[in-house]
Amino acid sequence: MKDDRDDDRKTRRDGWRAWLSQARFFAEEVYSARYRGAIARARRDEDDLFMLLVFSEMMGVPNPASYYTLELQPLLLERFHDWHKRMGMERSPLDHFRCC
Amino acid sequence: MSAIVLLVIGLGAMALGYFVYSKFIAEKIFRLDPDFRTPSYEYEDGVDYVPTNRYVLWGHHFTSVAGAAPIVGPAIAVIWGWLPAFLWVILGTIFFAGVHDAGAIWASVRNKARSIGALTGDVVGKRARSLFMIVIFLVLLMVNAVFAVVIAGLMMDFSSAVVPVWGAILVALIIGQLIYRRVLSLPMVSILGVLALYALIGLGPSVPLQMPESVGGMSGNAVWILILFGYATIASLLPVWMLLQPRDYINGLQLFIGLIILYGAILLMNPSMVAPAFNGNVPEGTPSLVPLLFVTIACGAISGFHGLVSSGTTSKQLKKETDVRFVGYFGAIGEGSLALAAILAATAGFASFADWESMYSAFGQGGVTAFVEGGAYIINNGLGLPEATAATLLTVMASLFAGTTMDTGLRLQRYIFQEWGEIYGLDWMKKGVPATLLAVGSCLLLAFGAGGADGSGGLIIWPLFGTTNQLLAGLTLLVITVMLVRLKRPMWYTLAPLCFLLVMTVAALLTQLRGFYNDGNYFLLFLDIVVLIAAVFVSLECAATLKRHRREMAQQQE
Helix, strand or coil, X not given: CHHHHHHHHHXXXXXXXXXXXXXXXXXXXXXXXXXXXXXXXXXXXXXXXXXXXXXXXXXXXXXXXXXXXXXXXXXXXXXXXXXXXXXXXCCCCCCCCCCC | CEHHHHHHHHHHHHHHHHHHHHHXXXXXXXXXXXXXXXXXXXXXXXXXXXXXXXXXXXXXXXXXXXXXXXXXXXXXXXXXXXXXXXXXXXXXXXXXXXXXXXXXXXXXHXXXXXXXXXXXXXXXXXXXXXXXXXXXXXXXXXXXXXXXXXXXXXHHHCHHHHHHHHHHHHHHHHHHHHHHCCCCCHHXXXXXXXXXXXXXXXXXXXXXXXXXXXXXCEEHHHHHHHHHHHXXXXXXXXXXXXXXXXXXXXXXXXXXXXXXXXXXXXXXXXXXXXXXXXXXXXXXXXXXXXXXXXXXXXXXXXXXXHHHHHHHHHHHHEXXXXXXXXXXXXXXXXXXXXXXXXXXXXXXXXXXXXXHXXXXXXXXXXXXXXXXXXXXHHHHHHHCCCHHHHHHHHHHHHHHHHHHHHHHHHHHHHHHHHHXXXXXXXXXXXXXHHHHHHHHHHXXXXXXXXXXXXXXXXXXXXXXXXXXXXXXXXXXXXXXXXXXXXXCCCCHHHHHHHHHHHHHHHHHHHHHHHHHHHHCCHHHHXXXXXXXXXXXXXXXXXXXXXXXXXXXXXXXXX
């Protein structure tokens, strides 16, 4: 008898929880959907600047922090292709660094 | 006549429009295809192209298009009596706005989610594309100027709203930080934000801030206009997550709550229409109903501004093509119901006919003030809220809408200046700050140029704003019509509204031209002529394009 009531309460609580998470999903979509593009673009601009810093030495721009940024290069390689395309360079701008 | 009867007829007709007419348009004319791969999937990038739940998308579409314009326009237009405004809003929503908004999304979705401006270039021609840019610029210019004047007027008339309106901006700034830094979850923040906003509204009447009639040789009105543009400049330069995003969110919630309160109060109070159905005794200087009604109410009946939203952002997020009907057409219905509420508030919310008549003492008078006072009267009688609080609530609602439109408009205008800088190789114009200052400067020129040094006469340009807005709608309808002709489908469902709009726009421009000339207002005369030239070119473009396409089709058949 007691178990039944517990089960009942549990399913009701689960139902509530599902409803709440649904509500949160909708609220978050409503909050972010309209400005997703603008924010992602602003973030991309910042990331682009960072890419330039990391790969600057390779393009002949001296970078005092190159000892540290060298380590980051393999991590940013994934984004390299998108970046150079976006910067208006059809092919990889670096002689010894083939991309596509 | 009871306002509830009018409410039921209006909402019933719009529901019928949605269930019958929009179904016909969606299935027989646009032939929406549930299996069509929409651009949101085709180019999905997580940035611009994101398949979005249709209810969420409708919410965005609706809150982006519904602003202060569907309140101001109908509230001015009831000067001719409630029936003309009512009929134009209801029939306009069903046969014009719904088809236009849904059509703009459809046209964009079928063309890689490109904007209507770009589509005009592809579908109609290069000349039309330049024309489109000019008309958009004029619309934005007028919208910013006119809304600054509207908010300034509200701040002068309802000093109790000054603290809540500016407090709301503070609330938005705090919400933005709370969410950005992930301090609280969004549902929690929403509840707190709405509570804070309504606490401010409740507080407003006890801390009125009245701008003095004149400050350092300038009228109080003019000072408010300057402050508002100062605010809009800063707001349009800030990152969007800081102010624009949280404020739009709070505004969206406020829109729904406000609509529920207003409609609920009408149902509970059951006011009767105080204003006449047809006002046979309009104040001197009121222009004739035809054609001016059709440009005074733009948003709420049909508005070109919606096409920009439909094709710019909505089409990139549409999940299924069949959602066009719900998002576009039902979005227009949402706007129509806001306009209907504005009509009812401005015509039924008065104790006697004499009160109403003194409110509408001249053309352009009344307007939002009538909406706020009428609405407050209804809310007071229906829900028992003190009249001062109710008036503050509605003033906050109208000012926040107008404010949102203003700084979005300013941002868009800045982009146009930057684009011109790009085209003509002017490096300084490409930068954010100078372009924004140019945009603000041109709006200030219009706000003060139109109504003299105190900026109080700025509402004279309202009908001119309407004509420009209708021209924009005309260009969008032209794009849809040409697409339909190419697909060999019936074109009359978009061509008839297009012709009607062009005739009314040109007629309204000519009527106003004479008015401005008689008043010796050469600044507006010049502006009117510019819009008139644009209108003539749009008409010629329409005729030429349709003729060309029909000839091509005929040749193909031979």
